[in-house]
Amino acid sequence: MLRLFVALPLPAEVKAQLAALSGGIPGAKWVPPENYHLTLRFIGEIEPWRAEEVDAALATIRAPRFELALAGVGTFEKGGRIQSLHVAAERSEALSRLQAKVETALQRVGLEPERRRFAPHVTLARTDRAETHKLVAFVQAHSLFRPPPVMVEHFTLYSSLLGKEAAHYVPEVEYELA
Numbered sequence: 001m002l003r004l005f006v007a008l009p010l011p012a013e014v015k016a017q018l019a020a021l022s023g024g025i026p027g028a029k030w031v032p033p034e035n036y037h038l039t040l041r042f043i044g045e046i047e048p049w050r051a052e053e054v055d056a057a058l059a060t061i062r063a064p065r066f067e068l069a070l071a072g073v074g075t076f077e078k079g080g081r082i083q084s085l086h087v088a089a090e091r092s093e094a095l096s097r098l099q100a101k102v103e104t105a106l107q108r109v110g111l112e113p114e115r116r117r118f119a120p121h122v123t124l125a126r127t128d129r130a131e132t133h134k135l136v137a138f139v140q141a142h143s144l145f146r147p148p149p150v151m152v153e154h155f156t157l158y159s160s161l162l163g164k165e166a167a168h169y170v171p172e173v174e175y176e177l178a
């Protein structure tokens with residue numbers, strides 16, 4: 001089985017800017033900078049033959065290049081606890097259209113529809129063991145964080161190998177945008 005997801009990679013300069021935000025919250029598990037990405041669609045465990053179908057479906061997608069703007073820091077919560085910290089991406093027509101095309105392509109090859117609303121973000125840390133007030137202070141301190149916009153020229157099918165510490169993400173296939 002392969003554990004897969006579709007995401008936008010980020011250029012090294014932006015990764016460096018995100019990495020500079022890391023640290024200073026006891027209990028937070030910071031994502032290693034090489035793992036930063038913006039998930040378009042989590043696929044999960046699938047058999048290799050199905051992965052080939054996924055690849056073929058993603059390869060049919062035609063979409064334009066676009067500018068991606070990251071802006072501000074946010075949290076995802078579950079049961080009243082902050083589970084993760086992220087840098088938010090500004091919604092844009094081009095990003096939403098690309099995500100919709102990925103979703104349609106994956107459903108066409110038989111994957112179950114994604115039920116969760118698309119909330120574009122780059123995860124910085126898993127924080128279920130950190131203190132809430134520290135996380136709130138972090139979000140406030142970085143509310144004006146705004147790296148220069150990024151030109152998105154391709155999207156990527158990643159495989160994910162879960163490790164003891166961080167997961168190891170391998171870019172398997174890149175799909176060019178026009």
Ligand code: 3AM
Binds near residue numbers: 038042044121122
């Ligand atoms: O892009 P982020 O970091 O928010 O948390 C995982 C990561 O999200 C998420 O997929 C991305 C790449 O691994 N993920 C992991 N398991 C998941 C699941 N069962 C999941 N997303 C949805 N359902």
